Amino acid sequence: MKPIHVGLLGLGTVGGGTLTVLRRNAEEISRRAGREIRVVRAAVRNLSKAKKLAGDLPLTTNPFDVVDDPAIDIVVELIGGLEPARELVMQAIANGKHVVTANKHLVAKHGNEIFAAAQAKGVMVAFEAAVAGGIPIIKALREGLTANRIEWLAGIINGTTNFILSEMRDKGLPFAEVLKEAQALGYAEADPTFDVEGVDAAHKATIMSAIAFGIPMQFDKAYIEGISKLDSVDIGYAEQLGYRIKLLGIARRRENGVELRVHPTLIPEKRLIANVEGAMNAVLVQGDAVGATLYYGKGAGAEPTASAVIADLVDVTRLHTSDPEHRVPHLAFQPDQVHDVPVLPIEEVITSYYLRMRVEDKPGVLADITRILADSSISIEALIQKEAAEGEAHTDIIMLTHQTAEKNANAAIARIEALPVVQGKVVKLRMETL
Numbered sequence: 001m002k003p004i005h006v007g008l009l010g011l012g013t014v015g016g017g018t019l020t021v022l023r024r025n026a027e028e029i030s031r032r033a034g035r036e037i038r039v040v041r042a043a044v045r046n047l048s049k050a051k052k053l054a055g056d057l058p059l060t061t062n063p064f065d066v067v068d069d070p071a072i073d074i075v076v077e078l079i080g081g082l083e084p085a086r087e088l089v090m091q092a093i094a095n096g097k098h099v100v101t102a103n104k105h106l107v108a109k110h111g112n113e114i115f116a117a118a119q120a121k122g123v124m125v126a127f128e129a130a131v132a133g134g135i136p137i138i139k140a141l142r143e144g145l146t147a148n149r150i151e152w153l154a155g156i157i158n159g160t161t162n163f164i165l166s167e168m169r170d171k172g173l174p175f176a177e178v179l180k181e182a183q184a185l186g187y188a189e190a191d192p193t194f195d196v197e198g199v200d201a202a203h204k205a206t207i208m209s210a211i212a213f214g215i216p217m218q219f220d221k222a223y224i225e226g227i228s229k230l231d232s233v234d235i236g237y238a239e240q241l242g243y244r245i246k247l248l249g250i251a252r253r254r255e256n257g258v259e260l261r262v263h264p265t266l267i268p269e270k271r272l273i274a275n276v277e278g279a280m281n282a283v284l285v286q287g288d289a290v291g292a293t294l295y296y297g298k299g300a301g302a303e304p305t306a307s308a309v310i311a312d313l314v315d316v317t318r319l320h321t322s323d324p325e326h327r328v329p330h331l332a333f334q335p336d337q338v339h340d341v342p343v344l345p346i347e348e349v350i351t352s353y354y355l356r357m358r359v360e361d362k363p364g365v366l367a368d369i370t371r372i373l374a375d376s377s378i379s380i381e382a383l384i385q386k387e388a389a390e391g392e393a394h395t396d397i398i399m400l401t402h403q404t405a406e407k408n409a410n411a412a413i414a415r416i417e418a419l420p421v422v423q424g425k426v427v428k429l430r431m432e433t434l
Contacts, residue, residue: 001034001035002035003035003036003037003038004033004035004036004037004038004073004074004313004316004317004320005038005040005071005072005073005074006037006038006039006040006072006073006074006075006076006313007039007040007041007042007043007066007067007069007072007074007075007076008039008041008042008043008066008076008078009042009043009063009066009067009075009076009077009078009079009085009088010042010043010044010077010078010079010080011042011044011050011053011054011059011078012078013301013302013305014078014102014129014302014305014306014309015042015076015078016053016302017301017302017303017305017306018076018078018306018309018310019039019042019053019054019057020053020302020303020306021303021306021307021310022037022039022306022310022313025310029310029314032314033313033314033317033318034317034318035317037310037313037314037317039057040057040058040069040071040072041057041058041059041060041065041066041069041072042054042057042058042059042060042066043059043060043061043062043063043065043066044059044060044061045061047059047061063079063084063088064088064091067088067091067092067095067097068091068095072097073097073098073320074097074098074099074100074313074316074317075088075089075092075097075098075099075100076099076100076101076309076313077089077092077099077100077101077102077103077106078101078102078103078309079103080102080103080105081103081105081106082105082106082109082110085101085103085106086106086110086114089101089106089114089125090113090114090117093114093117093118093121093123093125094117094121096121096122096123097123098123098124098125098126098316098320099114099118099123099124099125099126100125100126100127100129100309100312100313100316101125101126101127101129101130102127102129102130102305102308102309103127103130104127104130104131104200104203104204104207105203107127107130107203107207107217108202108203108204108206108207108217108219109203109217109219111127111207111210111216111217111330112216112217115330115331115335116335118330119324119330119335122324123324124315124316124319124327124330125330126312126313126315126316127207127312128308128309128311128312129305129306129308129309129312130203130204130207131157131204131207131208132155132157132204132281132283132295132297132299133159133281133297133298133299133300133301133304133305133308134297134298134299134301134303134304134305134307134308135281135282135283135295135296135297135298135299135308136295136308136311137155137208137283137285137295138207138208138211139311140285140293140295141153141208141211141212141285141332142211142328142329142331142332143328143332145285145287145290145293146332147287147289147290148287148288148289148290149253149287149288149289150212150213150253150285150286150287150288151252151253151286151287151288152250152251152252152253152285152286153208153209153212153250153251153252153283153284153285153286154248154249154250154251154265154273154283154284154432154434155201155204155205155208155248155249155250155281155282155283155284156246156247156248156273156276156280156281156282156283157200157201157204157205157249157281157283157299158195158198158200158201158204158247158281158299159187159278159279159280159281159298159299159300160182160187160188160189160192160195160196160200160279161195161196161198161201161226161227161247162246162247162276162277162278162279162280162281163182163187163188163278163279164178164179164182164187164188164196164227165227165230165235165245165246165247165264166277166278167181167182168230168232168235169232169235169239169244169245172232172236173232174231174232175227175228175229175230175231175232179192179196187279196226196227196228197224197226197228198224198225198226198227198247198262198263199224199226201247201248201249201262202219202222202224202249202262203219204249205222205249205250205251205260205261205262206218206219206222206260208249208251208283209251209258209260210331210338211331211332212251212285212332213251213253213258213341214331214332214333214337214338214339215258215338215339215340215341216331216338216340218260218343221260221343222260222261222262222343223260223261223262223263223345223346223349224261224262224263225261225262225263225264226247226262226264227247227264230245230264231427233356234354234356234427234429237354237356237384237396237398238266238354238429239269240384241266241354241382241384241398241400242268242269242270243266243267243268243269243274243354243431244266244267244269244274244275245264245265245266245267245429246264246265246267246273246274246276247262247263247264247265248262248263248264248265248267248432249261249262250262250265250432254344254350256342256344256348257341257342257343257344257348258341258342258343258344259343259344259349260343260344261346261349263429263430264429264430265429265430265431265432266354266400266429266430266431266432267431267432267433267434268433268434271434272284272294272296273294273434276296279298279299279300280296280297280298280299281296281297281298281299281300282294282295282296282297283295284434292434346406347405347406347407347410348405348406348407349405349406349430350403350404350405350406351403351404351406351430351431351432352381352400352401352402352403352404352430352431352432352433353399353400353401353404353409353428353429353430353431354398354399354400354427354428354429354430354431355398355399355400355401355413355426355427355428356396356397356398356399356426356427357369357396357397357416357422357426357427358394358395358396358422358423358424359394359395359396359397359421359422359423360393360394360421360423361388361392361393361394361395362421365397365419365421366385366397368419368421369397369399369416369419369422372412372415372416372419373399373401373412375412375415376404376408376409376411376412377404377408378401378402378404378408378409378412379401379402380399380400380401380402381400381401381402382399382400383397383398383399383400384396384397384398385397385398386398394423400431409428413426413428
């Protein structure tokens with residue numbers, strides 16, 4: 001059988017890793033795919049820089065040379081960003097080519113448009129590498145768990161923030177100091193905004209929620225809160241109460257819609273996912289039939305991500321000549337069965353809370369605070385009241401609540417902050433027992 005011809009857009013970290021692994025494991029990959037997968041052309045920014053890795057592979061600086069090449073069957077988009085990535089992917093589809101991409105930003109923002117175009121043209125768009133690097137979470141959600149009604153999923157899906165939180169907990173250092181360390185080690189970009197403010201994790205959570213629940217991509221409705229304002233003192237208090245703080249991407253099915261949110265979250269330390277440290281990723285999925293399943297591994301890097309890219313290449317190669325009607329749908333559900341279920345605003349989310357408040361050290365303060373919580377039907381699960389340091393007039397009260405709607409918690413916090421004995425703002429973090 002003739003080889004399948006692949007064109008690479010980008011020969012950077014992931015593109016280079018993909019080419020390296022394809023060459024190294026060529027025989028094994030061909031045995032699985034049923035035919036040779038051959039890279040025949042690559043588009044790069046810098047020809048002289050790419051030539052050493054490319055060898056005799058033909059290179060171009062114009063990505064449309066790859067997209068418009070009639071000899072190419074599959075275009076692999078690894079340049080990232082929204083444009084020109086979106087235009088290139090749409091052009092590849094219009095030319096009748098299958099697409100493999102690792103671009104979570106593109107899939108989360110423009111996936112609905114891209115999948116509709118691919119469906120109309122009878123081609124496949126595969127994006128396993130867009131979420132959690134080498135962990136095959138897309139395939140698990142779309143195929144392995146297909147018998148299940150997915151109830152919720154929660155993931156540590158950004159290695160940079162997980163590394164920072166691990167270091168803050170281990171060393172008791174403030175966020176800004178650990179961020180500098182992460183940048184020096186290459187775990188964080190020079191501009192780390194997408195990572196530390198939760199945007200990258202929200203792209204990935206959006207993609208997983210669409211596949212888990214059969215809904216369109218709705219990134220613009222995700223609630224996003226990063227870790228840049230997280231205080232190491234709260235990491236310490238959480239530890240005393242038996243919890244770890246992780247940046248989680250959470251998607252949960254509710255009767256009136258779907259929760260889609262990213263934020264720092266307290267998790268009981270006995271949970272496996274709470275013990276995922278450093279730059280590793282993990283995703284926990286709850287299905288009604290299978291229960292909880294956990295997927296763990298490297299969420300970034302040249303070869304872990306290349307592993308996912310090549311898995312998609314093998315899938316597309318196997319199904320290249322198949323009837324488009326009998327392929328696995330992009331979002332797991334048949335296109336006419338994808339339902340536009342509302343994403344709930346954060347005020348409607350139901351969860352538990354960690355509250356820390358700085359108060360005057362005098363009798364009756366705790367009674368006033370608990371009365372306000374009781375008025376909002378919020379019950380307390382655990383409480384720490386620290387002794388005031390010698391010569392100090394204020395001390396910390398830390399509370400863990402039972403579940404309530406976010407709007408109830410916010411209303412109670414506003415009343416607590418208005419008390420003359422409370423100094424400054426109440427720190428609020430969400431909790432999940434998972």
